Amino acid sequence: MGRSGVRGERSRPSGRDGSTARAGDLGWDESLYEGPGSGGDTPPGPDGRRPAQGHRHKGPRAKRRGFRILRWAVGTLAVLVLATAGAGYLWYRHLNSNIKTDKLNIGEHKAPAPTPNAAGQTPLNILLIGSDSRNSKENLKLGGSKESVGAAPLADVQMLLHLSADRTNMSVVSMPRDTLAQLPKCTDPKTGKVYEATTTRQMVNTSLGRGGPGCTVATWEEITGIHIDHFMMVDFSGVVSMADAVGGVPVCVDANVYSRNSLGEGSGLKLRKGTTSVKGEQALAWLRTRHGFEDGSDIARAKAQHMYMSSMVRELRKNATFTHPNKLRTLAEKATDALHVDDDLHTVKKLYDLSNELKKPEPDRITMTTMPFVYVGARVAPKANDADALWRLIREDVSLDGKDKDKKKAKDEVSDDPAAPDDKIAVQVSNGTRTATTAAVPGRASQVAQALVAEGFTKSVPDQTQSLAEEKTVLRYPSSDLEGDAQAVAKSLGIPLSSVKKSTDVSGVTLIVGADWKTGNAYPKSGADEDAGKALDKEQTQNGADDSKCMKVEPGYTWS
Known part of the structure; x- marks a missing residue:
């Protein structure tokens, strides 16, 4: 391919018919970079006159001017973007500084x-x-x-x-x-x-x-x-x-x-x-x-x-x-x-x-x-x-x-692991009734261990060495071959199977009596089973979508 006759100008791509494609054909509108029509930058023709408006000679100076303006526009846009981003960052920092x-x-x-x-x-x-x-x-x-x-x-x-x-x-x-x-x-x-x-x-x-x-x-x-x-x-x-x-x-x-x-x-x-x-x-x-x-x-x-x-x-x-x-x-x-x-x-x-x-x-x-x-x-x-x-x-x-x-509760999944006879299952009972605001219930581990013994789990023993803090009662077991044993213990006391969990923190079947079970030998029904309405004063309760309510005005504070 021959070199272009204009220094620094490369060959234009060809159109479908083999002719040289123009910038306008490629979606580039060079008129965006032209002056208001005076032709002031267009070199004069052989007769000394400049081409008429609309037929301007697009020579190398016009081309270079277009590229200069393009570079200026792109540079300005970049500065504006950076400036805006900078302002946004500064405003973000300002908002952060507002927060106490x-x-x-x-x-x-x-x-x-x-x-x-x-x-x-x-x-x-x-x-x-x-x-x-x-x-x-x-x-x-x-x-x-x-x-x-x-x-x-x-x-x-x-x-x-x-x-x-x-x-x-x-x-x-x-x-x-x-x-x-x-x-x-x-x-x-x-x-x-x-x-x-x-x-x-x-x-x-x-x-x-x-x-x-x-x-x-x-x-x-x-x-x-x-x-x-x-x-x-x-x-x-x-x-x-x-x-x-x-x-x-x-x-x-x-x-x-x-x-x-x-x-x-x-x-x-x-x-x-x-x-x-x-x-x-x-x-x-x-x-x-x-x-x-x-x-x-x-x-x-x-x-x-x-x-x-x-x-x-x-x-x-x-x-x-x-x-x-x-x-x-x-x-x-x-x-x-x-x-x-x-x-x-x-x-x-x-x-x-x-x-x-x-x-x-x-x-x-x-x-x-x-x-x-x-x-x-x-x-x-x-x-x-x-x-x-x-x-x-x-x-x-x-x-x-x-x-x-109204949601359907998922059924507790019963383990495929068969449980050992009750009197063969070793159970350690820990006292987890301590909370952030109250001390542990004294002797709780011993009470529940005795209840298990009465149920036939004769190898149940209380852990007297520590007082734990566990909001909800939980039964933990270390490996899959003890899951059935742990579930058998849970069933005997009325503890839901969802509270039976595998854990490497224990070495055997371990029952931690939580703060939700401070008295009695049978596990109490969960607070979640209560009707929520029973705990609420209906006069003091509002629904977020109810726009029909009006405050009652106290007698003596009205005006006309």
């Missing part, structure tokens, strides 16, 4: 982490804390008096958000701020100050002033035995800024309401009867209102907070906030600036990943309720049996809407 963090649990004991389900999934438990701190001009302006400045903050809003292991449902349980309980020993991670465990019952909202949110987490784990994975805390100004960024949230009252009495008590909330979209300071007033709702108690306030949260979830699902870049940017800015979280949620990515998990349940699978309680004077305390039943449902990852009971 603290240690998750600063108590002495930790509740055991839940056992993964058959698919290897575990639930998520997040403690939501609303602080009444007035140690800033913004917070003081939004509530309280100057006398409150410098005082220890109070955890006036406490909600446990439980996301099921399979991510199909969510439970939100409030604990009233004036719940009385003994508070655990906590050590302030910043100052090293030690707050000893209280010997008398105190209001749980004071836990926040005992070293920070990590002590509120420790208090919840002490009361409930529920392992908490994260906490999120927000103060007055944070609520206002977040409410503004999210946009209006519809709430409803059954009469005109004004939360203010002759003594000046109340949030100042003023709404007309019916549904109103609240945001900013009005949203904060709704969340703080006690005087004016129902009986004027903290219980009524929790119900109003549940109503707001349910409505906000529905709004976020249908709102365009997350498809509008500027609104999304504003929300990200406000959220990271408002939130105070545990150390493991220290980046925007961590928060984003968590938010993706939290949005998986549909609103109709979200149940919000308040801890069952009894009045103790003007305060409240957990209602012994009912509160315990609720905490057990959460620990065992049972949905509070009762829909889990």
Whole structure:
């Protein structure tokens, strides 16, 4: 092939008919690099005149100019991409710097982490804390008096958000701020100050002033035995800024309401009867209102907070906030600036990943309720049996809407390994009734070992050397040839076969009596078999998809 007659110019590819293909034929429009039609860069022809517009001579200078402009455009685009990426990175770093963090649990004991389900999934438990701190001009302006400045903050809003292991449902349980309980020993991670465990019952909202949110987490784990994975805390100004960024949230009252009495008590909330979209300071007033709702108690306030949260979830699902870049940017800015979280949620990515998990349940699978309680004077305390039943449902990852009971339970798989005669099966029984908040039940291993002997398992012996912490009773065996033996032991005591597990941590059939079996010789029915509805106060329970509810206005707080 001969060389091109133009220096530096290579042969053009040929078209289908053998003719030289033009740039335009290949999809390249050279006119993009030409001037506005003056022909100023086109060399004159033999007659000294430049070609007319539209018939310009595409000589080497025009060609080189096209390549120069192309290189400039590509270079500029690269700079813009890098600049944008740089700005995005800087903004990401800025958002990360907004986030305030603290240690998750600063108590002495930790509740055991839940056992993964058959698919290897575990639930998520997040403690939501609303602080009444007035140690800033913004917070003081939004509530309280100057006398409150410098005082220890109070955890006036406490909600446990439980996301099921399979991510199909969510439970939100409030604990009233004036719940009385003994508070655990906590050590302030910043100052090293030690707050000893209280010997008398105190209001749980004071836990926040005992070293920070990590002590509120420790208090919840002490009361409930529920392992908490994260906490999120927000103060007055944070609520206002977040409410503004999210946009209006519809709430409803059954009469005109004004939360203010002759003594000046109340949030100042003023709404007309019916549904109103609240945001900013009005949203904060709704969340703080006690005087004016129902009986004027903290219980009524929790119900109003549940109503707001349910409505906000529905709004976020249908709102365009997350498809509008500027609104999304504003929300990200406000959220990271408002939130105070545990150390493991220290980046925007961590928060984003968590938010993706939290949005998986549909609103109709979200149940919000308040801890069952009894009045103790003007305060409240957990209602012994009912509160315990609720905490057990959460620990065992049972949905509070009762829909889990509709699922068909997988049948326990019976082993093909034949069991030895009962009196030939050696069983070691260990005491695993110790929890993060309670000591082991004395003599429990001996009691259950004696029950096994009575059932014919005469080689059953208690292990007196150690006290373990096992939330649920479990039977472990080291090899497949002992599976049948382990299942025989389980059947004799009424332990489900799903609790019989192979493990190299044991050398023989080993029964660990868990915290779920503290008394009696027969294994109790699992809390999962309970009707979830029995543990709930229907008056204090709301479904996340129900938009028909209105708060009842307390007599004396209406206006016309």
